[in-house]
Amino acid sequence: MKIMSAAPVEAEKNQPAERWEQQLRKGSLEMAALAALWPGRLYGLEIIRRFEDSSQLALAEGTIYPILSRLKNEGLLASEWVEAEAGHPRKYYWLTAAGRARLKHMATTWTEFSRELGRLIKPVIEAQKEKEEAMK
Amino acid sequence: MNPSKEQELQIDNYLSKFRACLPAMSVADREEIVREISVHIRESAQEPNGSVDRILLRLGPAEALASQYEQDRLIQRASRSVSPLLILRATLELGKRGAQGFAVFFGVIIGYALGGGLVLTAILKPIFPRQTGLWIGPGVFDFGVHFPSPADPVHEVLGWWYIPVAFWLGAFFVWLTTYGIRRFLRRSRQHAPLFARAQMGMVV
Numbered sequence: 640m641k642i643m644s645a646a647p648v649e650a651e652k653n654q655p656a657e658r659w660e661q662q663l664r665k666g667s668l669e670m671a672a673l674a675a676l677w678p679g680r681l682y683g684l685e686i687i688r689r690f691e692d693s694s695q696l697a698l699a700e701g702t703i704y705p706i707l708s709r710l711k712n713e714g715l716l717a718s719e720w721v722e723a724e725a726g727h728p729r730k731y732y733w734l735t736a737a738g739r740a741r742l743k744h745m746a747t748t749w750t751e752f753s754r755e756l757g758r759l760i761k762p763v764i765e766a767q768k769e770k771e772e773a774m775k
Numbered sequence: 776m777n778p779s780k781e782q783e784l785q786i787d788n789y790l791s792k793f794r795a796c797l798p799a800m801s802v803a804d805r806e807e808i809v810r811e812i813s814v815h816i817r818e819s820a821q822e823p824n825g826s827v828d829r830i831l832l833r834l835g836p837a838e839a840l841a842s843q844y845e846q847d848r849l850i851q852r853a854s855r856s857v858s859p860l861l862i863l864r865a866t867l868e869l870g871k872r873g874a875q876g877f878a879v880f881f882g883v884i885i886g887y888a889l890g891g892g893l894v895l896t897a898i899l900k901p902i903f904p905r906q907t908g909l910w911i912g913p914g915v916f917d918f919g920v921h922f923p924s925p926a927d928p929v930h931e932v933l934g935w936w937y938i939p940v941a942f943w944l945g946a947f948f949v950w951l952t953t954y955g956i957r958r959f960l961r962r963s964r965q966h967a968p969l970f971a972r973a974q975m976g977m978v979v
Contacts, residue, residue, distance in 0.1 A: 683811060683815055684815055684818055684819065699833055699834070699835055700815070700819075700830070700833040700834050701833070701834040701835040701839070701840040701843070702843075704808075704811060704812060704815070704840075705840070705843035705844050705847060708808065708844060708847070709847050709851075712847075712848075712851060726818070726821075727814045727817055727818050728814065729814065729818075730807075730810075730811050730814070
């Protein structure tokens with residue numbers, strides 16, 4: 640007889656929600672990478688560390704480098720190797736004019752989208768808060 | 776802290792495997808990517824609590840990391856190419872990633888099969904003149920090679936005109952499929968909404 644523990648059943652139940660969260664994060668990574676470079680040039684590890692400051696953007700490190708490579712191939716980023724006096728050479732990235740324009744467009748779209756979505760889910764959030772307060 | 780000899784070997788093994796999984800790009804591009812990953816590992820290892828095992832785990836298997844670069848390059852090359860083979864490979868990748876990608880792959884197969892089939896029958900017409908053509912009859916509208924040739928009242932209507940008509944129509948379908956997919960790949964890379972891109976697997 641096959642005995643299944645409760646944990647995998649719970650995990651299976653949560654799978655669609657986790658997948659959705661994962662897709663939400665992945666879908667916004669490109670914009671996050673461009674936004675991280677808005678103030679100035681950074682190298683890969685610095686971008687990763689900047690993402691790590693926000694738990695919502697923490698990601699497997701292997702994800703960011705292919706994204707940077709793709710953005711560079713699309714002409715949205717430029718890069719150059721800078722030899723460090725001590726330590727390893729670093730590949731710095733910065734936004735091109737096309738990258739800045741794309742990021743502005745993305746930021747506008749994202750803001751409008753999240754505002755509309757926020758309005759739609761407001762009753763859900765409020766109901767959740769009321770339930771939590773009632774439980775206290 | 777600098778990696779130990781054992782850790783250096785572990786890093787070298789990872790990078791060798793990673794390099795071997797990037798065969799479809801120029802040496803310069805490949806070496807630049809490998810160099811960047813190499814620097815990432817070595818610099819992360821020097822951070823406090825920088826464990827090589829943990830760094831490699833966070834980078835993911837060398838094959839999976841390489842496939843992110845490879846798939847992306849493949850789709851990018853296909854969006855600029857006129858090679859049906861490259862376009863088929865790129866759409867096959869999309870097909871593996873979800874229903875929308877599979878629909879695109881299916882569309883490409885239909886387009887190329889139809890176009891290629893018409894061109895092939897144009898070539899076969901001089902070899903099998905009585906069996907190849909556009910066949911019309913009661914409830915029948917068909918083109919291609921039929922063995923034996925259909926009997927009355929189904930008859931072939933184009934004669935030798937079948938060769939230029941089938942050839943140009945076939946070429947048109949191949950062209951339409953190629954440019955349609957190129958356009959789709961470019962648009963999906965540049966303009967697709969963020970979430971749709973994730974679902975399409977454009978961001979992996």
